[in-house]
Amino acid sequence: MTLAKIVYASMTGNTEEIADIVAEAFENLDLEVEIDECTQVDAEDFQDADICVVATYTYGEGDLPDEIIDFYEELQELDLSGKIFGVCGSGDTFYDQYCKSVDDFDAAFAKTGATRGADSVKVEMAAEEEDIENLEAFAKKIAEAAS
Numbered sequence: 529m530t531l532a533k534i535v536y537a538s539m540t541g542n543t544e545e546i547a548d549i550v551a552e553a554f555e556n557l558d559l560e561v562e563i564d565e566c567t568q569v570d571a572e573d574f575q576d577a578d579i580c581v582v583a584t585y586t587y588g589e590g591d592l593p594d595e596i597i598d599f600y601e602e603l604q605e606l607d608l609s610g611k612i613f614g615v616c617g618s619g620d621t622f623y624d625q626y627c628k629s630v631d632d633f634d635a636a637f638a639k640t641g642a643t644r645g646a647d648s649v650k651v652e653m654a655a656e657e658e659d660i661e662n663l664e665a666f667a668k669k670i671a672e673a674a675s
């Protein structure tokens with residue numbers, strides 16, 4: 529059975545909800561899903577998965593959340609060849625560097641040799657109906673890439 533592992537960082541809950549939407553979409557596609565907050569796991573745990581997804585918010589001035597920095601650094605050292613990845617997250621267009629952490633993780637995954645299963649999804653604050661549709665399409669594309 530295909531295993532999708534989702535790791536998220538969330539301070540006020542928006543990104544956790546985004547991660548939950550992606551998890552439910554994978555489950556509806558009959559994938560096995562593991563979902564964890566980023567301080568509870570090591571990037572190395574992605575070695576056990578077929579699909580690797582990171583969901584993150586952006587903090588400061590385009591900065592990674594403090595709590596996901598170790599995970600981010602560890603991720604870039606891994607060889608995830610043969611695995612499918614996707615990145616999504618929440619931000620606020622009020623800030624100059626909208627959802628920059630999503631782009632940073634996309635670049636970090638590219639270094640691992642994993643294959644991008646779908647373009648990143650950026651959500652303005654909390655997911656609304658259109659965002660939910662985009663996240664479901666993101667999950668479907670990733671699942672298809674892994675099958």
Ligand code: FMN
Nearest residue numbers: 538539540541542543585588590619620623626627
């Ligand atoms: N969003 C961005 O897109 N870029 C930023 O540079 C950025 N900086 C932020 C700095 C602070 C101090 C705060 C409070 C928010 C910032 N945000 C930024 C917005 C958050 O990413 C946004 O509120 C997001 O929905 C939080 O996700 P969470 O609910 O999962 O914690």
